[in-house]
Amino acid sequence: MAKGRNLIVLVATYNLSRIGGTESWCYTIAKELKIRGYDVEYFTISRGITSKKLEEIGINFMSKKKYDLILANHTNVIDRLLNKGVIIQTMHGIFSSLEFPNKYADLFVSISREIQDFNKTKGRDSVFIPNGIDLQRFHNNRPLNEKLTRILSLSHSERANEKLKTACDMLNIELLTINKFKTPIWDIENYINKVDLVIGLGRSAYDAMACGRPIIVYDERDYMNSNADGYINFENIDLSFRFNCSGRGLKKKFTVDDLVEEFLLYNTKTGKDMRSFAENNLDIKKIVDSYLDLYEREKEKHRSVARFLRNSFAKGKARLMLAKYAFSSYLYNKIYTK
Template structure:
């Protein structure tokens, strides 16, 4: 099948950017003919082109059997070139808002689905969780019985300094990666060096796929500092509704959150994280959900 995948920008690392990479990888593995549209090429589009031989387009000239679009700007550019499924990854960013030119909508969480329906009852979305390449993001070494090393994928430098101070007091090694300051493509290698990962959203999902327990916590400009705590089988159904964002529990006493996570840490939690990712976050399963949605559109 001839498929167009779009993302407004692919110039640097980010959630929708790495989602696009994973989506293209799986579609190519299935044998589909894939093109990619982006208005701002760069690091991620270069990887897509080099790794999969996929053409990177700045405008749409051909017709496609299916268009998998991130961002309303791309939906508008691809209109009349094939059936469009728009994926909305958030509620706040302007680019993530739904376009009337799409034929169907996917929300990456129940929170986003509710947001779309509040904008207009016509924007009825299917929920498909973020897809992770579980062959790339996988455990390569076991975690320790107790927390020895913590990785933070948080974006805020002062927040990471506060975390460093707290974990050093606990005698736990701490290191951080800020994709805006020190981006690392093979982040899975760093994740696999940790016993516990602090992150939100897609970074949390990738860490779970690597069999790492995840402490959902960060400070972001659009929501401030907040946490959901340590992800486990008892709370995941509720936390996943807001994309492991911190907005489910909105906890702000970070000392209490960290101490509780360390006390609750168990090596078996890593195995549960991996199993959950394989069953609920695997890009192989998520792409099949997109293709099923396309079949329903075609009927």
């Protein structure tokens, strides 16, 4: 964990104009650093909803020439921050070119094992540190119904939501849908806590876990095949988590009848299990500790190199002085002892 003087930290990402997984990552990690008393600023190419939320808690746009630590997300952002501090690039996906490693970053972090494996095939090693969730903000403030009565879909796909609506109607379940691109909602935890089960991918699933909600990992997005891991429990959560709860773990294809079968797996105990998983794996306090430890190891490596160079220089200087003395002695003997 970082020691010594107060760290100056920059949290940087391509877009903070909207609400999304990476945007929420930035807000959550910046807020935790701020709570710890660090001097935190943000940088983005596109300001908006999330950058305003950062400014509301006293985290302002980049104003300094140098930072101790830069937590950056996208390769084109890093190009604008060269020589400003130690850069840790966090990679959140495998599809967008923005997520590709930038050779100028000092260290690399992957938020899932899948991303870590993908980058290793490209010759780039990275450290696995998962998404971090604010467990004080995202928590269970309403008990689950014993019988599944209300579902929240955070799907981006109308096709998926149509299937979900048909399946819900068959079981007389109420369906609430929120598409962040059409209806961006900041306090999504309030909606999560109104339902018994949440459907979504990635950070949407993690937010629901933290609120003690059972989840179904499912969507049908245009940029990838229709994949799903289904109803998550302790039997499949490790595999789903390895792939960032993207549906690429089990790669199921769901029909309406399949979704009905998934709904029938609902159990209130699963909600408690999900909260426990979030506490053990997604707590933002632990995640920030991991980043600060990584930073400290990098700084120690730099200090070791500096010590080596200083010692090498000192030894070289001593050898040079001895050589000069030996040469002077040789000349003296040559001239005056004939």
